[in-house]
Amino acid sequence: MIDSWPTSARLWDRAKSSLPGGVSTGMRASMRPHPLFFRGGRGPVLTDVDGNDYLDYVLGWGPVVLGHGHPGLTEAVTRRLPDGATFGAGHELEYLAAEAVLDALPGMERVLWSNTGSEADQIALRLARAATGRNRFVKMTGHYHGWSDAFLLGYRPDADGRLDRAGTRGQNPAALSDVSLAPWGDLDAVGTILRDPAQDVAALFVEPVLCNSGVIAPPDGYLAGLRSLCDETGTLLVFDEVITGFRVARGGAAELYGVQPDLIVLAKALAGGYPVAAVAGRAAVLDQSLHGVVHAGTYNGNPIVLAAVKATVEALSEPGIYPAFETNGRRLADGMRAALERYDVTAAVNQVGPVVQVLPGLDRCDTFTQFLAGDQQWYDVLTVEMLRRGLFTLPGGRWYLSTAHSQADVDTTVDAFADSVSATVGTNGLPRGTLQDVG
Incomplete structure (x- = not known):
């Protein structure tokens, strides 16, 4: 004791x-x-x-x-260290790690590397806006998509029990004008928002399993219903799999529940503890980064963390x-x-x-x-x-x-x-x- x-x-x-x-x-x-x-x-x-x-x-x-000090992960990262931390240029692990990720995620065609889940959610939203020509997005109450001004809403109630207010002091209240909140599990509420032309919704963000607020599995048919509503309204469906990705199944919640989103945000289990995140998705969406969508980051895709990604994904494929x-x-x-x-x-x-x-x-x-x-x-x-x-x-x-x-x-x-x-x-x-x- x-x-x-x-x-x-x-x-x-x-x-x-x-x-x-x-x-x-x-x-x-x-x-x-x-x-x-x-x-x-x-x-x-x-x-x-x-x-x-x-x-x-x-x-x-x-x-x-993989637990602490996993031998394969440790060896992969250690082998890379003598060759330098980052180059600011291309290297083979960029595509080798991406190919390993895509092999686990059927229907996904591209990977965009980032550093944290918060960053990855932000670029996913920007890509969705560019791909659809729309501005607003929908998120569910209780769901967490990082601490950025745009997303930190509806995660926890404030002192007055309100969910529709800024989630932190210092947050720009104007950023919250672009988001609509919907209750988790209520397809009718989501449908009402998406079918309203005035809402101008580019993307629906959702944790496919509500891990951040109770580890709540989706109601039967709920994710498939979201997919149908997004298809009907031309809205992009984004699975925030920062927690579930490579954890609840090799292909994450998308595989576990048999529903394919347009974009998947990955982070926590992706590299066994090394700081990396990614957005996987359809080429037509991710390739917007070639057509005027700014996505930057000095440390994006550096060889140390991508060695960790490749080793972790391989270990989880056993x-x-x-x-x-x-x-x-x-x-x-x-x-x-x-x-x-x-x-x-x-x-x-x-x-x-x-x-x-x-x-x-x-x-x-x-x-x-x-x-x-x-x-x-x-x-x-x-x-x-x-x-x-x-x-x-x-x-x-x-x-x-x-x-x-x-x-x-x-x-x-x-x-x-x-x-x-x-x-x-x-x-x-x-x-x-x-x-x-x-x-």
Whole structure:
């Protein structure tokens, strides 16, 4: 049992003198009990600066799909390093990595390299506008397409419970005039917007699995319905597969659900933890970059990250990878459900492949509205109890599995999860099953 993290606390205090909040991205500041510092990892295990080992379900907030220090990935990147970091010119890995990506995504004809999911979503929107001659776009409430001014709307309610306002201070409110919000799962609402000529919609952006807000699978026929509506109205359908791409299936959610979009945005699982993103799509759309659409980026397609892309995609092409992901994901989710039931805790557990979501306080979670009603205060306390027992997990309840996690790791995790639930609901004299802040 881990009681405290003194070295991490000391380093965090030092970091706060040079980094805002002592973190490199604001979301890490929400880690409980405070941000931890790590010195390295192997496979599914991370070791912090205090010498504690954890089974890692954060996985760099998703990208470390092969586990830490994967030999093939490490060797591919190491082999490239002596030849330089970037050239500002062409090299063979640009097309070799692109060919590997396209081989996994039937119907996609081109790949455009970028650096982050936020950047890739922005260029996808620009290409869609150029290809259609229209300006506006549609996104779903609860869906996340990066932190740019254009897209950060409808992801989380503001202090007044409103979803139709800027998602951050400092955001240009004028940028929000180009987007229409639709509720996830409601085809009629989307159809009303797309069929309105005054809406002038170039593209519909959607997470095909709502991973950012509950790991909610699409309702039956929903994605196919979106495809039909886009075909009817000449709107481009964009799957934001930053999370699902190369994770829920080799061909991502497009393969899993059998619906082909016009563009697919990829990032997290694409390079095993190295910083890269991409837009894959039809040639007629991506080739707009040859006809007046500006797409720039000094680091786009650099050989280091594309060596990582090629190695990661090849590793994920090995037989048995995705059946094992499904088996382990289901094993983890079922074990969590059993533990929660054992201690009379009301919580939903959603799972799609190797992505799992725990949703305390809910009997089920099929909608974004239900997701917002979850008891996050209770889960924050649970997160610390799991950390004490050697599980490194994300705030908010989402879990990622890597290819390095074994069934034995999952079983160990389920036992530690059950112990953590028991400790959490049994403190401060509260009756078991009471979901409130027990910290």
